[in-house]
Amino acid sequence: MTSPFPENTSATPPPGCPAHGLGPDGLRRLYGPEAEADPAGLYEKLRAEHGEVAPVLLHGDIPAWLVLGHSANLAAMRTPSRFSRDSRRWTAFRDGLVTPESPLMPVIAWQPLCVFADGEEHRRLRGAVTDGLNRFDRRGIRRYVTRFADQLIEEFGASGRAELVSQFAEHLPMLVMTQLVGMPEEYGPRLVEAARDLMKGTETAIASNDYVVATLRRMMERKREAPGADLVSWLMQHEAGLTDDEVLEHLRVVLLAANETTVNLIADGLKMVLTDRRFRAHLSGGQMTLPDALDQVLWDSPPMLLVAGRWATGDTELGGQQIKAGDMLLLGLAAGNADPAVRPDLSTPLFGNRSHLAFGSGPHECPGQDIGRAIAETGIDILLTRLPDLRLAVPEAELTWTSAWISRHLVELPVSFSPRTAESAPTAAAPPVVPATPTVPAPASPAAPAAPAAAPAPESVAAVVPRQRRSWWTALTSVFRR
Structure with missing residues (x-):
């Protein structure tokens, strides 16, 4: 990875820089060099600090919740009445915190697809x-x-x-x-x-x-x-x-x-x-x-680390955290797969066990x-x-x-x-x-030109x-x- 720092400056980034991995109120960022260099390490830090569900910051330091626990992920996935797939519910949209140029938009902007419907x-x-x-x-x-x-x-x-x-x-x-x-x-x-x-x-x-x-x-x-x-x-x-x-x-x-x-x-x-x-x-x-x-x-290596996201339909609780209506949840597939509650020893093989979260x-x-x-x-x-x-x-x-x-x-x-x-x-x-x-039977298809x-x-x-x-x-x- 190319160094984000100019050659004529100190290697220590200034306070608040995304390279620290910390934002306002000490919340950890899911973007930037630290998060991208070691996603699994970041998830374990968040798990140690917050448990099954952790407050995090997305691009632009926009707050969200990262679901780390295996059971908490299943709860969010299986209860659309509490956690909707319709991103138009997001409070950050209503408050004008997400601009059209935000790198989040391609992932969370609502589209007329089944993945955004309930x-x-x-x-x-x-x-x-x-x-x-x-x-x-x-x-x-x-x-x-x-x-x-x-x-x-x-x-x-x-x-x-x-x-x-x-x-x-x-x-x-x-x-x-x-x-x-x-x-x-x-x-x-x-x-x-x-x-x-x-x-x-x-x-x-x-x-x-x-x-x-x-x-x-x-x-x-x-x-x-x-x-x-x-x-x-x-x-x-x-x-x-x-x-x-x-x-x-x-x-x-x-x-x-x-x-x-x-x-x-x-x-x-x-x-x-x-x-x-x-x-x-x-x-x-x-x-x-x-x-x-x-x-x-x-x-161990799900094709997607996380899925963004789900949006709370009302005030609720998940993994010991108080989630407000309109809050965004990120489904931590990789983090949930490494949850000590279901995998106390990550080196133990899981032959034939298909209860992973890789496919949701x-x-x-x-x-x-x-x-x-x-x-x-x-x-x-x-x-x-x-x-x-x-x-x-x-x-x-x-x-x-x-x-x-x-x-x-x-x-x-x-x-x-x-x-x-x-x-x-x-x-x-x-x-x-x-x-x-x-x-x-359908009509025969002609030779493909x-x-x-x-x-x-x-x-x-x-x-x-x-x-x-x-x-x-x-x-x-x-x-x-x-």
């Missing part, structure tokens, strides 16, 4: 998404994962070296998801590049976001004429009656936000298999399955968790099978991370292995994914995109990746 509106929107995702045949999904994992391995297999974050983890989930939403295969690589650029919050992220939106709109137009067994068609046909804008926005959330968490799960899962001798021994000895290993990852709980529990797990489990399994002598190419201590207030990412995972040629690992074509439940020339790949349009005010989605992605 009650009947939430059931209507989420029901369409979950019904669509639940129609996929998991075996079919795994066949797609196998196919694309083989293709990615073939690209670097002959070299005997690879960087698994950028060459494997960041590609596989989106390649699979493009098939599930019914996109022509030629869209896949271009959409992967657009998603990677968008999620890293680069200067060309606006162009990449525009490409993703344009691609989804073309798909919706095609599926309106020729529906198929895919998520786009199912959302458009669902009895909930989603508008075109609602279909588009939820497709984008499924593609991009869900992709980001699966990328992290794959990267962290591979890192654990390659560096933790305990798991390496168990895997080779047959005492622990790969799904068990991923459960351990979801306990209650009405807003992650609807795509089964698909995400299937992609991660199958992808890692294929990689270990194809490259059985896969090993870390640098000392574990040299692995680096980048953090923001809501997430933490492994930067690189360099590996080496015995070179493999394409002939030694043939790739079979994957059959189409079919619905898990009977459906009314190539993407129109009017929608160039992100890399070709990036150079001509002028600087401009970022959209809420572009700003959101810069919070995840920076």
